[in-house]
Amino acid sequence: MPIVRQFGTWAKIVFAAVVLVIVLSPTNIALADTKTAGVVSQPQQNWAEVKTILDRRCVVCHSCYDAPCQLKLTSPQGLLRGASKEAVYHTERLKDAQPTRLGIDAQTVPEWVRLGFFPILHTEEQSKEDSTLLEKYLNLGLEYPLSANNPVPDELGLAIDRPLVCPTSSEFGDFRNSHPLAGMPYAAAPLSENDFHVLTNWVRRGAPISSSLAEMPAEIQSQIDAWEAFLNGSDLRNRLMSRYLYEHLFLARLHFDNDDSRRFFKLVRSITPPGKAIDVVATRRPFDNPGIEQVHYRLQVIDESIVHKEHLVYTLGPDRMSRFKELFLDTDWNLFELPPYGTAEGGNPFSTFSAIPARSRYQFLLDDALFFVRSFIRGPVCHGETAVDVIEDRFWVSFLDPDADLSVTDPDFLENGAQYLELPVSDMNDGALGDLQAFSHKNQVRYIEYRDSQYRNSSIFTTGFDYSSIWDGDGANPDARIxxxxxxxxxxxxxxxxxxxxxxxxxxxxxxxxxxxxxxVAGYDVFGRVEHQLSTRLYMDELRMESEDLFLSFMPEDVRQEMHNGWYKGTLAELHTYWHRRHVDNDFPSGIEFTTPNPKKEFLVELLRNGKGLWPVSDAINRCSPGDCLQHLQDPIDQTVRGLANQRGPWVQYLPDLSILIVETEDGSSRIFSLAHDKAHTNVAFLFDEEARREPQSDVLTVIPGLFASYPNFFFNVRQEKLGDFIKETKAVQSQDEWMELVAEYGVRRTSPDFWESSDFLNTYFLDQSPIEAGILDLNRYTDPKKEDDPT
Known part of the structure; x- marks a missing residue:
């Protein structure tokens, strides 16, 4: 959802004014206090059963920063913390909010109460006969269940930016009278009788909670000790390396080779050294001053349910440690003084870490390119809007080879150019909207001019980039194509x-x-004010264009302008390009001799052919000639599903952004396909009015076997013998009435008796498909098709 769609009228006016000005401008939570919440933190026989129900029925919506009322139910700490009336994602705030990160910004229940949280379980002041807030919500859902297989009532909003009412237990009576259908699970099929009784009986017994952590195996503890010793070396170079690693891996779910597939750790800065209990240093950003002379880097085990939308797996082991030594410690560089901390320094990693060779830093990113690209998506912008309305619905990414990148091969490039690479966070001040120049692109324009001049004075300006200029994964790394x-x-x-x-x-x-x-990621503050959120989005706009411009430099000179024009259609888009001082460089030569009339396709397919078998050249379902596809698609289900892929028609616009197709096979198993709706736009250059820039006649579906995305919008459940009919009827949809008929026959509504069964099946399937990478799918964006919601 574009960021401005969440804003009220006042904020839209402010944003419009800001943009106009720009255009005219040159866990270690202390469970010792669980007694305060009336909860006994002792192992109980049915806690595993309770946790399973919470994961399957509650965590699917109550996780991450976008959990309604900040009620995060992925861990015992979240249950004890309770809920808050303050929203994390609040795009109208003029001042930075107090961070409320679980396990970081408060450690005990009383501390959370002081930050505005209120309990959902029993407290000492509450009579055991009184219902807890959790019980009240569950009872309300039982008393007023939604009508099966019918649309969710209009009074129950499903938009993620809907106004939330977050009543305390004492306020629940009025809430119940005014919102009788808002019981839990919210806007969905009710709990089963068994699940309801397990949860309510657990609450009435005092809600006993126990940690799900197993005893640490000796071989894993040995690896933890080895890594903490490695990361806390006293040598200055070692300390700078560890700071660089921490700033890039602080969101990672660290996983040891050959360990339990569901045990993960996180890298934290601690006041205490290895061997002592971890005491996390709480700063807004990973590069903020820790306030102590020396931090200690520690590996903290994660005690919470794994949710896919924030699950960023990064493996550790002997090979990884050897690689870090090779990149950062075995290379020739010196350091005589550690760089300072702070927002200004954190806003420019090129100057902060200038002592570390650029090749080492770039290769570190390339080694796990998919991890870092995913961190842009699953990181602090968990809600999504800040970054994603600046990108197309589907695009391909590759990387400039280190040997072709002047910032790597020429030491003077970054030494002289770092001054132009300041990020927006370095310019923040304490004003309500800050310095409007923080939103400007002045540094970016200067950097582009500087970069162009450096490349024009290099040997590459004579030959141009060719296929060897694109990183090939060193013949072994599949992350080179994304x-x-x-x-x-x-x-x-x-x-x-x-x-x-x-x-x-x-x-x-x-x-x-x-x-x-x-x-x-590192510089984004989810609790930041409107200026920070806007500047983050605008700067990402610059970086998208810079990436596109670099791609164009590989194309024949005579097609670059036309190709660029196709990406930025419309008068406003032309003004946008002019303001950003972007011009298609037709002087920089291409080092590739193209042989077909479609150089873009020729270039991208050749990148796959040069991949030494790392990637298939064709996509048998979505991208190949009919004869070739049939050779590669032996399974009749794949052949049939291919009928939906990469085809235009009025029917496409009715499909949600991400649908999951469950095909029940004749042998009693199931096949899963993800249907990604690729929406076409005239351009993605603006914050406002996306619908006006839509080109629905050019929409297509991309069909991906299995599961890959975090937020399904809708489920279809089809028997194999009906799959052909489903494909045919889907492509025949011409109106909202016909779409509703398709939904009624094959869809799984939120109110369907099969809704939870389908959700459980997919989460189990995902775990079987990817035991380490899988996580619970989020249902906050699950749609509810209605007759009046005609996309045309």
């Missing part, structure tokens, strides 16, 4: 090139890669 999907207000990324040849493609070099990371 597909990014946008699903309206969230996104996904996959290894390889999926779907038809897209409208746009990116090539990312080291300065682009590092700046996207610090703009969207």
């Amino acid at each position: 597909t990014v999907f946008r699903h309206f207000d969230n996104a996904s990324a996959m290894t390889g090139y999926h779907g038809a040849v897209p409208e746009t493609a990116w090539i990312i070099d080291f300065p682009i890669f590092e700046r996207i990371y610090y703009d969207l």
Whole structure:
């Protein structure tokens, strides 16, 4: 969802004024206090059963920063913290909000109460005979269940930016009278009788909670000790390396080779050294001053349910440690003084870490390129809007080879150019809207001019970039080719090139890669004010264009302008390009001799052919000639589903952004397909009025076997013998009435008796498909088709 769609009228006026000005401008939570919440923190026989129900019925909506009322139910700490009336995602605030990160910003129940949270379980002051807030919500859902297989009533909003009412237990009576249908599970099929009784009986017994953590195996503890020793070396170079690693891995779910597939750790800064209980240093950003002379980097085990939308897996093991030594410690560089901390320094990682060779830093990012691209999506912008309305619905990403990147090969490039690479966070001040120049692109314009001059004075200006200028994964790393999907207000990324040849493609070099990371991840403050959120989005706009421009430099000179014009259609888009001082460089030569009339397709397909078998050249379902596809698709289900892929028609616009197709096979098993709706736009250059820039006649579906995205919008359940009919009837949809008929026959509504069964099946399937990478799917964006919601 575009960021401005969440704003009220006042905020839209402010945003419009800001944009006009720009245009005219040159866990270690202390469970010792659980007694305060009336909860006994002792192992109980049925806690595992309770946790399973919470995961399957509650965590699917109550997780991450976008949990309604900040009620995050992924861990015992979240249950004890309770709920809040303050929303994390509040795009109208003029001042930074107090962070409320679970396990970081408060450690005990009384501390959370002081930050405005209120309990959902029993407290000491509450009579055991009184119902808890959790019980009241569950009872309300039982008393007023929604009508099965019917649309959710209009009074129950489903938009993620809907106004929330977050009553305390004492306020619930009035809430119940005014919102009788708002019981839990919210706007969905009711709990089963068994699930209801398990939860309510658990609450009445005092809601006993126990940690789900198993005893740490000796071999894993040995690896933890080895890594903490490695990361806390006293040598200055070692300390700077560890700071660099922390700033890039602070969101990672660290997983040891050959460990339990569901045990993960996170890298934290602690006041205490290895061997002592972890005491996390709480700062807004990972590069903020910790306030102590020396921090200690520690590995903290994660005690919470794994939710896919924030699950960023990064593996550790002996090979990884050897690689870090090779990149950062075995290379020739010196350090005589550690760089300072702070927002200004954190806003420019190129100066902060200038002592570390650029090749080492870039190769570190490339080694796990998919992890870092996913961090742009699953990181602090968990809600999605800040970043994703600046990208196309599907595009392909590749990376400039380190040997072709002047920022890597020429030491003077970053030394002289770092001054132009400041990120927006370095310019924030304490004003209500801050310095409007913080939104400007002055540094970016200067950097582009500087970059152009450096490349024009280099040997590459004589020959131009060719295929060898694109990183090939060193013949072994599949992360060298990535597909990014946008699903309206969230996104996904996959290894390889999926779907038809897209409208746009990116090539990312080291300065682009590092700046996207610090703009969207390390430097993004989810509790920040409107200025910060806007500047983050606008700067990402710059980085998208820079990536597109680098791609164009590989194209024949005579097609670049026409290709660019196709990406930025319309008068406003032309003004946007003019204001950003973007011009298609037709002087920089291409080093490729193209042989077909479609150089974009030729170039991108050749990148796959040069991949030494790392990626398939064709996508048998979405991108190949009919004869070739049939050779590769032996399964009749795949052949049939291909009928939906990469085809235009009025029917496409009725499909949600991401649908999951469950095909029940004749042998009693199931096949799963993700149907990604690729929405076409005249351009993605603006914050406002996306619908006016839509080109629905050019929409297509990309069909991906299995699950890959975090937020399904709708489920279809089809028997194999009916699959052909489903494909035919889907492509025959011409109106909202016909769409509703399709939904009635094959769809799984939120109120369907099969809704939870389908959700459970998919989460189990996902875990079987990807035991380490899988996580609970989020249902906050699950749609509810209605007759009046005609997309035309």
